Amino acid sequence: MRRNVLPGLRLSLGVTLFYVGLIVVLPIAALVFKAASLGPEDYWRIVSSARALASYRVTVLAALGATLFNLFFGLALAWVLVRYRFPGWRLVDAMVDLPFALPTAVAGISLTALFTANGWFGSILADFGIKVAYTPLGIMIAMCFTSLPFIVRTVQPVLEDLDPALEEAAQSLGGSDFAIFRKVILPLLTPALLAGVSLSFARCLGEFGAIIFIAGNQPMSTEITALLIFIRLEEYDYPAAAAIASVLLITALVMLALTNWMQSRALRYTVRS
Amino acid sequence: MSATRTGRKPPRVGDAPVFRRLLIGIVLVFVALLILAPLVIIGVEAFSKGWAVYRDTILHPDTQHAIMLTVLAALIAVPVNTAFGVAAAWAITKFDFRGRRFLLVVIEIPFSVSPIVAGVAYLFVYGLQGIFGPTLDAWDIKILFAIPGIILASMFVTAPFVARELIPLMQAQGRDLEEAATSLGASGWRTFLSVTLPNIKWALLYGVVLCNARVMGEFGAVSVVSGNIRGQTNTLPLHIELLYHDYQAAGAFASASILALIAVFTIIAKVALERQGAGRVRASDPSAANPAEKAL
Numbered sequence: 405m406r407r408n409v410l411p412g413l414r415l416s417l418g419v420t421l422f423y424v425g426l427i428v429v430l431p432i433a434a435l436v437f438k439a440a441s442l443g444p445e446d447y448w449r450i451v452s453s454a455r456a457l458a459s460y461r462v463t464v465l466a467a468l469g470a471t472l473f474n475l476f477f478g479l480a481l482a483w484v485l486v487r488y489r490f491p492g493w494r495l496v497d498a499m500v501d502l503p504f505a506l507p508t509a510v511a512g513i514s515l516t517a518l519f520t521a522n523g524w525f526g527s528i529l530a531d532f533g534i535k536v537a538y539t540p541l542g543i544m545i546a547m548c549f550t551s552l553p554f555i556v557r558t559v560q561p562v563l564e565d566l567d568p569a570l571e572e573a574a575q576s577l578g579g580s581d582f583a584i585f586r587k588v589i590l591p592l593l594t595p596a597l598l599a600g601v602s603l604s605f606a607r608c609l610g611e612f613g614a615i616i617f618i619a620g621n622q623p624m625s626t627e628i629t630a631l632l633i634f635i636r637l638e639e640y641d642y643p644a645a646a647a648i649a650s651v652l653l654i655t656a657l658v659m660l661a662l663t664n665w666m667q668s669r670a671l672r673y674t675v676r677s
Numbered sequence: 678m679s680a681t682r683t684g685r686k687p688p689r690v691g692d693a694p695v696f697r698r699l700l701i702g703i704v705l706v707f708v709a710l711l712i713l714a715p716l717v718i719i720g721v722e723a724f725s726k727g728w729a730v731y732r733d734t735i736l737h738p739d740t741q742h743a744i745m746l747t748v749l750a751a752l753i754a755v756p757v758n759t760a761f762g763v764a765a766a767w768a769i770t771k772f773d774f775r776g777r778r779f780l781l782v783v784i785e786i787p788f789s790v791s792p793i794v795a796g797v798a799y800l801f802v803y804g805l806q807g808i809f810g811p812t813l814d815a816w817d818i819k820i821l822f823a824i825p826g827i828i829l830a831s832m833f834v835t836a837p838f839v840a841r842e843l844i845p846l847m848q849a850q851g852r853d854l855e856e857a858a859t860s861l862g863a864s865g866w867r868t869f870l871s872v873t874l875p876n877i878k879w880a881l882l883y884g885v886v887l888c889n890a891r892v893m894g895e896f897g898a899v900s901v902v903s904g905n906i907r908g909q910t911n912t913l914p915l916h917i918e919l920l921y922h923d924y925q926a927a928g929a930f931a932s933a934s935i936l937a938l939i940a941v942f943t944i945i946a947k948v949a950l951e952r953q954g955a956g957r958v959r960a961s962d963p964s965a966a967n968p969a970e971k972a973l
Contacts, residue, residue, distance in 0.1 A: 408772060410855055411865035416768035420780070423761045427832050428786055431798035434808055438801045477707055484704045487689070488697055496705070498948050499712050504887075505940035505947075506716070507894025509914040510933040513921050514715040517722055517930075524714065549711060571690050581690045589690065610791025613896035613914070617921065630793040630897065637797065637901065642806050649797040653790060660789045664782060 432653065439650035442643050450647040459629040460651075462540055466628075467608035470547035474604050477548075478555030479597065485556070486563040500556050503549050508613025515546055516618045538620030543628060546615045547608040554607065555600035562596040598666050606659035610652060719937045722930035734920075734931040739908050743916035744935065746824065750912060751892045754831040758888055762839025763881070767869070770847040771855065781844070787836045795833050796901025799826065822904030827912060830898040835888045842884035842956065843877055850876055883947065883955035890943040894936055 439447065450456065485497050503511065519526045519536040529536055536542045566589065574584040612630040620626040627635075629652055636645040691697065724731055734740055765784060769777055787795065801807040803820040813820060820826050854876075858868040874881075896914040903910040911919065913936055921929035950956065 408852075409859050410771050410852060410868075411859065412767060412869070413772045413774075415865075416764040417772070417774070419761065419764040420768050423764075424780070424783055424836070427829070427836055428783060431795070431802050431833065432786070432790075434801040435794070435798040437808075438806075477704075480700060481704050481708070483691070484701055487691060488701055490701055494948075496708055498944050499708060501944050501947060502712050502716060502940065505890050505894075505943045507896060507914050507933075507936045507940070509896040509917050510719065510894070510936050510940075511715060513917065513926075513929055513933060514718050514722075517718050517926070518714055524718065525710070549715065552711070568689065575690075581693065581696075584690050606789050610789070610794070612791065612793050617918075630791050633793050633797060634901065637800070642800070645797055646801065649794045652794050653798075656789045656791065656794070657786070660782065660785060663789075 435646060435649060435653060438642070438646040442647055446643070447647050450644045451651050455623055455627070456629070456632060456648055456651075458624040459627050459632045459648075462543065462626060463609060463628045463630075466540055466543040466547055467605055469544045470551060470608050471601055471605045473544075473548050474552055474555050475597065475601055478552060478600065478604075479559060479593070481552075482556045482559040482563055486560060500553050503551075504553050508550060508611070509617070511549055512546065512614040512617035515549060515614065516542075519545065519618065537618055538622075538626065540619075540626055542618040542620075543615050543626065546618050547611055550611050550614045551604040551607045554604040555597065558596045558600035558603065559593055562593055566592060595666065595669070599663060602659055602663045602666060606656060606663070609655060609659075716937060716941075719930055719933050722926060723934040725930070726927040730927050731931045731934075734925075734928040735935070737928075739911070740916060740928075740932055742908050743911045743913045743932070746827070746911065747893050747913040749824070750828050750831050751889050753828050754835060754892045755885060755889050758832060758835050759839050759881070759885055761836065762841075762843055762884060765840040766843035766847050766877075767873075769844055771852055784837050784840055787833050788841075792834055792895065792897030792899075793901060796830055796898040799830055799833070799898075799902050803829075821902050822906070823910060826902035827899050827910065830902045831892045831895050834895050834898050835891045838888035838891060839881065839884035842880045842887075846877055846880045847873070879950050879953040879955035883950045886943055886946045886950065890940060893939055 442450070481496075481500065485493060485500075516523075516537055518524050519529070519542060521527065521530050521535070521537070523537070526535075526537055534541070536545060570588055570592075571584055574588050579587070610630060612628075612634075615628055616631055619628060619631070621631060629648060633645050633648050633652070636642075636648065691700070765780075768774075769781060800821065802809060803813060803826060804810050805814060820829070854872050855868050858872045859865070863871070894914055895912075896918070899912055900915055900918070903912065903915060907919065913932060917929045917932045917936075920926075920932060947956070
């Protein structure tokens with residue numbers, strides 16, 4: 405053990421613990437306390453009510469759909485940005501961050517404007533009998549937008565660092581491009597893809613601002629869980645809000661733990677390369 | 678890094694011209710539809726009723742107040758979170774103590790928790806039905822449904838932003854320089870200002886820029902704790918919602934155009950800072966993300 409000569413441990417750690425305690429831990433503890441004070445029976449009745457269950461269903465299904473779409477589109481986008489050079493690639497690369505930089509409420513109203521029945525995209529899709537705005541499909545599109553950068557930005561650096569020698573070796577052994585992609589490149593990208601998927605999925609589950617404008621917000625069909633919490637608050641039903649919020653909180657913490665575990669697992673194999 | 682020996686690059690996987698053009702084409706179409714179109718339509722809708730309506734919306738006292746409040750929230754939340762981020766990064770990267778990894782995970786919590794959950798959580802701390810609610814009420818201190826609540830909720834949502842940029846970088850840079858400075862007699866602050874800060878300034882600025890964008894755009898958490906009082910506790914994103922639900926779409930998009938402009942500037946600043954090397958060392962960088970191995 406090396407002796408540490410640097411000053412400032414007490415000050416910096418003190419400030420950190422105080423701030424994390426006051427800003428992060430205290431509110432979360434208060435929420436957990438409030439939800440726990442309900443008692444198991446009431447808690448279960450609230451979180452398993454038909455309306456709550458319907459909200460989990462639409463939230464999770466839309467999040468799965470959005471994450472699946474982003475898995476393919478995000479991978480393709482990362483691939484194009486790393487492997488190919490074309491006019492304007494820098495611009496496209498910068499634009500990938502737009503969903504992070506654009507406030508969710510702004511994204512919400514602009515996606516709604518695009519996809520309503522008389523919007524640019526909505527009017528075209530309406531000819532094919534597809535309705536996006538105010539349906540679960542709209543929720544999915546809003547989620548696709550807000551979570552897109554996660555998969556691109558986790559895969560991109562790994563793709564950049566990929567050793568060309570691996571591909572050359574596979575090529576010299578006569579592998580087709582598709583076989584090399586599937587058997588050599590994809591396995592190397594898998595940890596990053598999984599990390600991106602879990603980040604993206606977690607973000608979809610918690611998303612609020614972008615969705616409420618484009619979703620119809622009809623109970624039992626297009627009402628996401630985050631909105632149900634908000635509605636319970638507006639009805640001054642604080643115990644119900646606390647209980648349903650605790651479900652989202654626990655899901656988020658599980659996803660966070662999962663992501664951390666997957667990243668440390670992934671690093672076990674990449675650190676030595 | 679290799680493959681330049683022969684002067685001619687060997688064809689790599691996916692370099693067949695047909696495949697390449699097809700994939701670029703498909704990706705560009707989706708980028709245009711999913712990312713570019715939402716940005717373009719903000720401008721189109723904002724000016725759909727003409728320049729006069731746009732100007733009137735922006736100059737309306739409610740919009741002006743919302744802008745002021747948004748700027749105020751950023752002016753307080755961003756510096757506080759920056760100070761916290763620097764302190765957290767210093768403690769976590771320059772010292773070994775038990776629970777360091779756990780602390781790292783706790784700092785990341787706001788990043789994965791839904792903003793609505795964050796808002797509700799603050800309600801149960803400072804609201805009337807919360808822990809401090811009755812006491813605050815007795816002393817007549819208003820935190821919720823007032824400006825302090827908006828700032829606190831913004832701080833929660835953006836707490837990890839600066840720390841997240843600094844920690845991997847300072848981890849990768851190690852402690853040698855600071856130890857040398859200290860052993861030569863420099864004070865802690867002097868060491869930080871003249872040794873550490875020059876090495877992290879771009880990453881720090883990068884975190885600040887991202888933090889600022891998020892504070893100004895935060896919607897979910899703020900909408901729970903603000904009370905949405907027009908002209909009093911409405912930030913710009915809340916003002917947009919209000920106008921939108923008032924069937925003033927052009928007004929909503931006019932207000933949204935300000936935030937969209939900030940988003941575009943944020944991205945430009947981000948690209949410029951990345952040219953300086955910021956944002957390179959990330960959690961995805963193995964050597965940086967594994968503090969235990971690097972520190973020993």
